[in-house]
Amino acid sequence: MIPHTIDIPAGMSTKVFVLARGALNDLPAVLNEMFPGKRPWILEDDNTKAAAGNKVVEILKANGFAPYPPYTLPGKPKPHPLVSLSEEIAKMIPADAIPLAVGSGVVNDLLKVASGMKNIPYVCVPTAASVDGYTSAGGAMVRDGYKMTVPCPPPTAIVADLDVLESAPAEMLAGGYGDLYSKVTAGGEWLIADALGIEPIEPNVWKLVQEPLRRNLSDSKNVEFVFNGLAATGYSMQMYHDSRPASGAEHLCSHIWEMEGHTFRGESVSHGFMVAVATVAIIRIMYFIIDHSADEARKMAKPGLSREERLAEIDKILVKGCYGAAGDTARAKLLAGAALAARRELIFRQWQLIRERLKKQLYSPEEAIKMLKDAGAPTHYTEIGLPLDQFLHAPRAAQLIRKRYTCLDMLYEAGLLNAAIATIA
Numbered sequence: 001m002i003p004h005t006i007d008i009p010a011g012m013s014t015k016v017f018v019l020a021r022g023a024l025n026d027l028p029a030v031l032n033e034m035f036p037g038k039r040p041w042i043l044e045d046d047n048t049k050a051a052a053g054n055k056v057v058e059i060l061k062a063n064g065f066a067p068y069p070p071y072t073l074p075g076k077p078k079p080h081p082l083v084s085l086s087e088e089i090a091k092m093i094p095a096d097a098i099p100l101a102v103g104s105g106v107v108n109d110l111l112k113v114a115s116g117m118k119n120i121p122y123v124c125v126p127t128a129a130s131v132d133g134y135t136s137a138g139g140a141m142v143r144d145g146y147k148m149t150v151p152c153p154p155p156t157a158i159v160a161d162l163d164v165l166e167s168a169p170a171e172m173l174a175g176g177y178g179d180l181y182s183k184v185t186a187g188g189e190w191l192i193a194d195a196l197g198i199e200p201i202e203p204n205v206w207k208l209v210q211e212p213l214r215r216n217l218s219d220s221k222n223v224e225f226v227f228n229g230l231a232a233t234g235y236s237m238q239m240y241h242d243s244r245p246a247s248g249a250e251h252l253c254s255h256i257w258e259m260e261g262h263t264f265r266g267e268s269v270s271h272g273f274m275v276a277v278a279t280v281a282i283i284r285i286m287y288f289i290i291d292h293s294a295d296e297a298r299k300m301a302k303p304g305l306s307r308e309e310r311l312a313e314i315d316k317i318l319v320k321g322c323y324g325a326a327g328d329t330a331r332a333k334l335l336a337g338a339a340l341a342a343r344r345e346l347i348f349r350q351w352q353l354i355r356e357r358l359k360k361q362l363y364s365p366e367e368a369i370k371m372l373k374d375a376g377a378p379t380h381y382t383e384i385g386l387p388l389d390q391f392l393h394a395p396r397a398a399q400l401i402r403k404r405y406t407c408l409d410m411l412y413e414a415g416l417l418n419a420a421i422a423t424i425a
Helices: 023-034 046-062 083-092 105-118 162-166 170-195 203-210 223-240 249-259 271-290 294-300 307-317 326-333 337-349 351-361 365-375 388-398 407-413 417-422
Strands: 016-020 039-045 071-073 097-103 123-126 139-143 146-150 157-161
Touching: 016 023, 016 223, 023 046, 023 123, 023 157, 039 046, 039 105, 046 071, 046 097, 083 105, 083 139, 097 105, 105 123, 105 139, 146 249, 157 162, 157 223, 162 223, 170 203, 170 223, 170 249, 170 271, 170 351, 170 365, 170 407, 203 223, 249 271, 249 388, 249 407, 271 351, 271 365, 271 388, 271 407, 271 417, 294 337, 294 351, 307 326, 307 388, 337 351, 337 407, 388 417, 407 417
Parallel strands: 016 157, 039 071, 039 097, 097 123, 123 157
Antiparallel strands: 139 146
16 A cells, blocks of 8 residues: 555546655555556656655665666756657667656656657656646647647656655745746636636636635745645646646746747746746736726727738737747637627626636735745746846737637737736836
8 A cells, every 4th residue: 555645636647646754765655556567767867866866766776676777867957848858768768667757847747758659657756846747747848949738648656755845946946836826817817718708617627726726825835735736736737638727828928938048147947937927927917907997998999900910910929930830820819800899899798707707816916926025936027037028028929829818818809918018017
């Protein structure tokens, strides 16, 4: 029997979740029960090797396992989540192995995608409460410079040791808290899409993330709260077969900065830190909706563009050419003429309902900034080295790169997106 397991929602591809102090000692029981006869093969980097990898090998050997020599990526510069690197890793995994990802977000995604390529299960041993992707299906990867989610199964088992998680650098927990905080705005996006009849809320999925969210955000230094919140988000994506429960416009803005190759002081900015900055911006944009009545919004609305005018505008917004197939996505979701007029009328009819829903869902911008600052996460674009023009460009470009309906789509279609973006400058 495996000690210290935590209940997982029914129907998940992940079958075992261990979260406890000293949980690394449960790893042999997990492997014996779930993967009898398989030899462990570890993927790590120099940092996670020191944090947990060496201990994992020691525990496995002491319990009768003969693990393959680990494959250790460099810790500096940090490995990047490249599809090409996952392809190389997939070729290295021995035929009789059970792969173990010992690391944080990038190491986990690299092995998740590599295991998916080989159609074999894998185990995740996280070393930081830094991202929500540990328990999700799909890996956040880069192919040809374009940020994308590569479909692949989630880990079959997760063994998370609180002692290891708490020893991670403080900025990693701060990044995880920033990623968890974004579920506030992600929920707001879904409320908007539901109110407009575009994507109805699925109650069981909503409850999994949103019901415990405020408790899990209540103490940014409580690793167990933060990790449980991140894990629940991953399960929600498994359940919904999409990342809608976990991400909205704030993640799309972070994707824009990643695809633009943004770095600060010679280093890539962590996912959680970019999301934290973007979340504050999106809360401010959503407060533009809260702060204006439907009548005020109608009076402020700019006329809709013709299809030809909008296509020219899209080309101008995406002029950097680093956004993959965003142009095709933008053209496919474009409304003009009668279709745009009908959508705009629907938005203004539902404006008051959306205002009420967002007011209930969101923390105020001031509350959000305080909570994120207390966690050690950035809240202002200058803290991650973004120039103002790049910061303000992100919401306009983010509205184009995914089919998912967000507050940016609502405000664009209402003729109010530029007015809303002006409030975040």
